[in-house]
Amino acid sequence: MENNQSLIRKQREFFRSGKTKEVSFRMEMLQKLKKAIQENEKEIMNVLKIDLNKSAFDAYSTEIGIVLEEIGFTLKRLRSWIKPKRVKTPITHFGSSSYVYAEPYGVSLIISPWNYPFQLALAPLIGAIAAGNTAIIKPSEYTPETSDFMNRLISKLFPEEFVSVVQGGVETSQSLLAENVDYIFFTGSIPVGTIIMEAASKNLTPVTLELGGKSPCIVHEDANIKLAAKRIAWGKFTNAGQTCIAPDYLYVHENVKTEFLQEFKKGVRHLYGDHPLDNKNYTHIVSEEHFKRLKGFLRDGETFMGGQIDSKNLAIEPTVLTDISWDDSVMQEEIFGPILPVMDYQDLENVIEGIDQHPHPLALYLFTAQKDIQSEVLNNISFGGGCINDTVYHFVSPYLPFGGVKSSGIGSYHGKGSFDTFSHKKSVVKQTNLFDIPFRYPNVKNGLKKI
Ligand code: NAD
Secondary structure (H helix, E strand, O other): OHHHHHHHHHHHHHHHOOHHHOHHHHHHHHHHHHHHHHHOHHHHHHHHHHHHOOOHHHHHHHHHHHHHHHHHHHHHHHHHHHOOEEEOOOHHHOOOEEEEEEEEOOEEEEEOOOOOOOHHHHHHHHHHHHOOOEEEEEOOOOOHHHHHHHHHHHHHHOOOOOEEEOOOOHHHHHHHHOOOOOEEEEEOOHHHHHHHHHHHHHHOOOEEEEOOOOOEEEEOOOOOHHHHHHHHHHHHHHHHHOOOOOOOEEEEEHHHHHHHHHHHHHHHHHHHOOOHHHOOOOOOOOOHHHHHHHHHHOOOOEEEEOOOEEOOOOEEOOEEEEOOOOOOHHHOOOOOOOEEEEEEEOOHHHHHHHHHOOOOOOEEEEEOOOHHHHHHHHHHOOOOEEEEOOOOHHHHOOOOOEOOOHHHEEOOEOOHHHHHHOEEEEEEEEOOOOOOOHHHOOOOOOOHHHO
16 A cells, blocks of 8 residues: 555656656657567467467457557657647637647556456556556456566566556555546446446546446348358457457347358357367456356357357357347346357347347447448447447447447547547637727626626
């Protein structure tokens, strides 16, 4: 606790020195981070393999590559983002001009989860540095190799008063939250999100909450079934389903259910072979506790495919459960594993109603070419973000702010969104002294009515 207090004090002093606000400093620090990640690619792949059995391909495409892209995107645009923006001035303010300044908050705290342990700790850091803040990262205790690596990397690159990694579990997280930091960026589960917000409320610290929930996927009867099956299989089973925006469950139109399931099986085999549990590149479940929780869901409905487990390596086959309803245990919470429950439908209205009766999803995926169906879903369901005719891809565009809505999250980031998230927008009117318009002052002499 004392260590945390002293770290935060040092960071606040460093922030007050004004160093982090210099554009050249921000650029230099981001360049340094980029170079170090490039030089350590092998090591990053290695720690992700140990923690989660991530393949080198997945480690690059879903973690390292995303962070490098974000840094590159930011470096190209940062000088323009930083400039105060002149905005219009209404006629009532005649003679003055108006500006919005992007001002860093100060000491930011980034608390991250285990599923993409590298990317989800460092992508917010890019925003924090770009916007001129200092940062403390509290990575997940479930991926100790990756957390340890990030600690070594960051302490070699930056002085602790600028960026520091504090390792530990719930207690460490809570002791950091008890301090008065200037911004909290949290990625994790909904229940912990509420704890974070409560802690932040004590000092009215602004927060971004990147949470989770059950993200639906809808396959309508006119969908391109082959492509839908391939894209859903990829989005669902990458990282063994341990992706916040993975399709959690599937609604498929009853006219195409059989065809879809057959294609889906082919899609999964194409990705992981006939025996995914023997595939050296198939991600494992992060812990015994998560493995047990997921194993319980395998009792629900009918197993259309998969269902096998490897308790020694904490691996679960890509599994599809049919004959599922909202009453099943697998539909009561975010699955966060390689199990896809499937429900069929005749009437899209029932689907919309079903989703609408549950908390706001982080993502939604709809497969149809019909514009009216697309509009119906987009206009009637509130969700964080998503794709039409694809899964997960919206996450990797720096032009799309990424985040949830209500229980799936507050705020967003990526690209300029990250810079904006870590910046306070300070609005300033610059008034002229050449003249003074009298209308705003009460006419004391004649009384207000006569103005
Ligand atoms: P988690 O909420 O259990 O933990 C996240 C972080 O919070 C960890 O660093 C952990 O140490 C800390 N923490 C845990 N309990 C705490 C407590 N009581 N007080 C203070 N800090 C605490 O989440 P997780 O299991 O690591 O990750 C999985 C969840 O994260 C899923 O719900 C998933 O949907 C969500 N997620 C969301 C996104 C997104 O971008 N929206 C991305 C990845 C994961």
